[in-house]
Amino acid sequence: xxxxxxxxxxxxxxxxxxxxxxxxxxxxxxxxxxxxxxxxxxxxxxxxxxxxxxxxxxxxxxxxxxxxxxxxxxxxxxxxxxxxxxxxxxxxxxxxxxxxxxxxxxxxxxxxxxxxxxxxxxxxxxxxxxxxxxxxxxxxxxxxxxxxxxxxxxxxxxxxxxxxxxxxxxxxxxxxxxxxxxxxxxxxxxxxxxxxxxxxxxxxxxxxxxxxxxxxxxxxxxxxxxxxxxxxxxxxxxxxxxxxxxxxxxxxxxxxxxxxxxxxxxxxxxxxxxxxxxxxxxxxxxxxxxxxxxxxxxxxxxxxxxxxxxxxxxxxxxxxxxxxxxxxxxxxxxxxxxxxxxxxxxxxxxxxxxxxxxxxxxxxxxxxxxxxxxxxxxxxxxxxxxxxxxxxxxxxxxxxxxxxx
Ligand SMILES: Cc1cc2nc3c(=O)[nH]c(=O)nc-3n(C[C@H](O)[C@H](O)[C@H](O)COP(=O)(O)OP(=O)(O)OC[C@H]3O[C@@H](n4cnc5c(N)ncnc54)[C@H](O)[C@@H]3O)c2cc1C
Numbered sequence: 001x002x003x004x005x006x007x008x009x010x011x012x013x014x015x016x017x018x019x020x021x022x023x024x025x026x027x028x029x030x031x032x033x034x035x036x037x038x039x040x041x042x043x044x045x046x047x048x049x050x051x052x053x054x055x056x057x058x059x060x061x062x063x064x065x066x067x068x069x070x071x072x073x074x075x076x077x078x079x080x081x082x083x084x085x086x087x088x089x090x091x092x093x094x095x096x097x098x099x100x101x102x103x104x105x106x107x108x109x110x111x112x113x114x115x116x117x118x119x120x121x122x123x124x125x126x127x128x129x130x131x132x133x134x135x136x137x138x139x140x141x142x143x144x145x146x147x148x149x150x151x152x153x154x155x156x157x158x159x160x161x162x163x164x165x166x167x168x169x170x171x172x173x174x175x176x177x178x179x180x181x182x183x184x185x186x187x188x189x190x191x192x193x194x195x196x197x198x199x200x201x202x203x204x205x206x207x208x209x210x211x212x213x214x215x216x217x218x219x220x221x222x223x224x225x226x227x228x229x230x231x232x233x234x235x236x237x238x239x240x241x242x243x244x245x246x247x248x249x250x251x252x253x254x255x256x257x258x259x260x261x262x263x264x265x266x267x268x269x270x271x272x273x274x275x276x277x278x279x280x281x282x283x284x285x286x287x288x289x290x291x292x293x294x295x296x297x298x299x300x301x302x303x304x305x306x307x308x309x310x311x312x313x314x315x316x317x318x319x320x321x322x323x324x325x326x327x328x329x330x331x332x333x334x335x336x337x338x339x340x341x342x343x344x345x346x347x348x349x350x351x352x353x354x355x356x357x358x359x360x361x362x363x364x365x366x367x368x369x370x371x372x373x374x375x376x377x378x379x380x381x382x383x384x385x386x387x388x389x390x391x392x393x394x395x396x397x398x399x400x401x402x403x404x405x
Pocket of ligand 1: 098102134135136137138139140141142169170171172173193226229231375376378379380381384405
């Protein structure tokens, strides 16, 4: 009896070096999976996981090779390997996957838009000291019921520096990262998500999080899942960021559509959660000798096809990035993100249906996977993702970055 996906599905097209890299990531990921329950229960940043990645020389995924990194990602035209690494870590722990994505994506931005001096300075910190990065935009403008405080930052110019005051939420890795790229708008609060398309007042400022003007309020983050992402509320109390910390030209993030390079990266994490549930379900039904049950067979078949489809989508989009078909890649990335959300949610649901209630009792990892995935897919609104795909097809104006209606 075969228990695997079609042979070579994850690794087809990878060269020997890339395969060896994924094998090393797999080894580290096994230790991360052991720690996932602890980090979830304590809602702590997965620091030991990042330490292990650093010790294994795996913590600089999107830093170019000439700076000592692994040279993965859309800029280096090795996108699929990056996404497969992310998938592997998310399979161990979806919260770790999110922190990892944030780190990898922030370094892509430094590589794409940073000056030579910035790259030297910041990449060295990652490669030699294991520094961790993240990107923070989150300034939701609509208060939830009962919420009195308003989130958002103001940015003013003062004596050769930008001064940031206010709050951000959903600040992933808040207690783990050393550096955050702050996406802030000189026109007012809202971050990147709320800035109108084409606005050139959106700045990217690299912030050293040990600055005494930066503080973390951990009382806000008490979510159903993704607890170990520690996506806390962060307060900036007149944080001075010199021009040497400004990344790229104002507005470049939106103008050049960088968010679209990161959207399918979320899908890679969704796939990790789905694959973990699928493999758990397979082992479970074999151990319980439920393999002759026609409904179990039906759902196992469905899970296998769904996981396989998600791989094929990621491979398709990665190929578009790596062959320089950037415009096609941007739209295909949203399609992949939409499809993979549903494939992953269905796979986890099928896992629960074949394994039963006991799969939702700790220490089963399935209850954490279900909570994490349910929450993480809300990172964007799937209705708006789909509508944006339709708008593009119908020749209507559309926001390929944040899917604003
Ligand atoms: C686990 C996790 C980690 C995250 N990490 C980060 C991070 O590291 N950095 C970062 O910057 N962000 C991060 N985010 C935040 C994310 O980018 C979104 O800003 C956040 O999820 C939005 O929260 P919300 O859905 O509650 O809010 P809202 O923005 O209030 O949206 C609620 C709903 O209303 C819809 N909506 C919003 N505006 C309109 C409108 N004008 N008309 C009609 N419908 C509308 C939305 O599409 C959505 O479905 C993270 C989110 C999650 C879940």
